[in-house]
Amino acid sequence: MRDDALGQKIANLHDRIQGDVGNVDRIGIALYNPASDQLSTFLHSADGQSPLERYQVRLADVPSLQELHRTQSSRTIDDLAILAASKSEHTRRILDAGYRSSYTCPLYARGQLLGFLFLDSTRTGHFRNELRIQLDAYAQLIAAQISQDLSPARALRSAVAMTRELGRHRDEETAGHVNRVAHYTRSIAIALDPGTGLSDEDIEFLFQFAGLHDIGKIAIPDQILRKAGKLSEDEYAIAQSHVHKGGEMIDVMMREFGLANEHHAQMLRDVIACHHERWDGSGYPRGLAGEDIPLAGRIVAVADVFDALTNPRPYKQAWSLEQGFEYLQANAGTQFDPNCVATAERCFDDWRQIYARFNEPTPATASA
Ligand code: C2E
Ligand code: SIN
Ligand code: SIN
Ligand code: FE
Ligand code: FE
Numbered sequence: 001m002r003d004d005a006l007g008q009k010i011a012n013l014h015d016r017i018q019g020d021v022g023n024v025d026r027i028g029i030a031l032y033n034p035a036s037d038q039l040s041t042f043l044h045s046a047d048g049q050s051p052l053e054r055y056q057v058r059l060a061d062v063p064s065l066q067e068l069h070r071t072q073s074s075r076t077i078d079d080l081a082i083l084a085a086s087k088s089e090h091t092r093r094i095l096d097a098g099y100r101s102s103y104t105c106p107l108y109a110r111g112q113l114l115g116f117l118f119l120d121s122t123r124t125g126h127f128r129n130e131l132r133i134q135l136d137a138y139a140q141l142i143a144a145q146i147s148q149d150l151s152p153a154r155a156l157r158s159a160v161a162m163t164r165e166l167g168r169h170r171d172e173e174t175a176g177h178v179n180r181v182a183h184y185t186r187s188i189a190i191a192l193d194p195g196t197g198l199s200d201e202d203i204e205f206l207f208q209f210a211g212l213h214d215i216g217k218i219a220i221p222d223q224i225l226r227k228a229g230k231l232s233e234d235e236y237a238i239a240q241s242h243v244h245k246g247g248e249m250i251d252v253m254m255r256e257f258g259l260a261n262e263h264h265a266q267m268l269r270d271v272i273a274c275h276h277e278r279w280d281g282s283g284y285p286r287g288l289a290g291e292d293i294p295l296a297g298r299i300v301a302v303a304d305v306f307d308a309l310t311n312p313r314p315y316k317q318a319w320s321l322e323q324g325f326e327y328l329q330a331n332a333g334t335q336f337d338p339n340c341v342a343t344a345e346r347c348f349d350d351w352r353q354i355y356a357r358f359n360e361p362t363p364a365t366a367s368a
Contacts, residue, residue: 006149007043007201010142014045017119017138021131026099028118029107029142031204032059035179036357039065041200042115042146055090056190062088065104069113074105074136076127094120103127105139109147117142176358177307178211183354184303185210187347188340196295196339205264210300212268213275216246226314243285246272270294275301278335290337298337302328302344305335310355321355 014027031042039062041055059066068075077083078101083091094102099120107114117139121127127135186207189198198206217225220242224235231239250272254265274288274297281289283301310324319327325348332341344351 006146007045007199009145009149010043011045013138013142013145017135020134023121023123023126024119025122026097026118026120028120029115029146030055030118031115031146032113034113036183039115040204042204043201055093057088057090062090065106065116068104068116069106072106072108074103074132074139076129076132077102077104078125078127081124098122100124101126103132103135105136107139107143107146109143114143114147177311179358180307180354181213181300181303182207182211183358184306184344184347184351185300187350187354188299188302188344191343191346192299192339193343198295202264202267205267206271206296206299209264209268209271209296210303212250213271213300213304214242214246215249215272216242216244219245219249228314230315240276240284243273243276267294267296270296271300273297275304277301279337280334283335293337298340302336302340306344306351321352 010027010029014024017024017027027043027045028041029043030039032039037058037060039057039059059069064075080091080095080100080102084095086092099122101121101124103117103119105117107117119127119135186203189203189206192198220239224231224239227235247269250268273285274294277283277286277288277293277297278301279290279293279298281287283293306324306328309319309327310321312318325345328336328341328344332338
């Protein structure tokens with residue numbers, strides 16, 4: 001699943017910056033999500049292990065970066081040791097990795113904050129003021145590159161969001177459900193053993209796509225999805241067809257947007273096509289088992305069922321979070337990838353916060 005096309009471009013840029021200014025030992029990029037005010041590590045290019053992979057922080061908790069955004073200007077620090085007393089974990093990790101001076105610049109696309117660029121050097125005082133204009137220009141280049149690479153995913157998401165708004169099920173697929181599943185998914189992906197093969201870039205795309213798993217429900221009749229009671233066998237078969245319908249819709253959109261060869265298109269297909277597969281092979285539509293089920297589908301399955309259980313549906317009341325956790329544990333190894341559940345367990349405290357943050361009153365039981 002690893003796909004580092006953008007990572008490769010950034011690595012090439014790193015080489016060019018090296019050629020120009022030398023001694024830039026690390027390039028790091030964090031992306032900003034306005035909806036959650038969160039910065040997430042996205043890409044890095046450095047010799048050896050990055051000190052900041054899979055790191056997330058709220059912009060509100062980093063006043064120095066907020067200030068750069070407010071003034072829309074870059075900053076250089078000649079001696080990071082002056083920050084040694086800092087309590088922030090990211091500063092400590094940067095220092096521990098041996099970096100001594102830094103350049104930081106906010107990145108913008110169409111006037112919106114896209115994220116931040118971090119350049120670090122193991123030499124003190126490396127980012128002299130004369131370099132700054134040059135580096136600011138590189139930052140613009142990087143912002144343009146990232147924006148270009150992310151825009152298909154964003155365009156796709158807004159097309160889907162619009163379709164959902166126009167559809168009859170806007171109360172069914174609430175923003176709350178979309179956001180919670182996206183965040184539960186991301187927290188599992190971040191906590192997974194890095195050997196599983198998801199890069200920070202993959203995780204960002206998975207986060208963007210996870211909320212789209214049920215888009216096919218737009219094509220399922222109201223009287224089935226909103227039925228207050230248990231579905232008949234025939235009705236359930238129609239409900240299950242949302243997976244197939246979702247796959248068709250996404251293929252159409254990919255064609256219309258010319259995204260068929262988009263690097264992460266396959267991940268989006270996996271999320272939609274495989275979120276109802278089960279580890280033991282008893283799921284649908286294909287009855288795939290174990291690791292034949294793409295990882296993105298295995299992760300989203302855990303997040304989606306947990307969210308379905310712990311929120312009201314027209315056909316059931318909400319379970320408590322504890323009951324939701326117990327359900328995941330009881331069905332690890334049968335319904336769910338046991339490794340995904342074990343990983344999710346480490347995220348349960350996070351999940352409580354996600355649930356609280358996105359738990360708007362749901363109109364799922366409102367009359368049509
Ligand atoms: P959904 O409501 O979003 O539920 C997603 C998945 O969460 C379900 O997939 C199931 O695996 C799990 N889930 C939800 N509620 C429960 C529950 O009370 N107990 C258990 N053990 N698992 C639960 P599934 O079954 O493939 O259903 C797919 C979709 O079909 C559901 O999405 C829902 O939209 C619809 N559906 C399924 N059963 C019924 C039903 O009895 N009545 C109605 N009105 N819709 C249903
Ligand atoms: C960071 O905030 O990610 C690191 C600080 C720096 O490199 O300037
Ligand atoms: C976001 O990426 O803005 C939140 C998750 C989503 O809406 O898919
Ligand atoms: Fe579904
Ligand atoms: Fe769902």
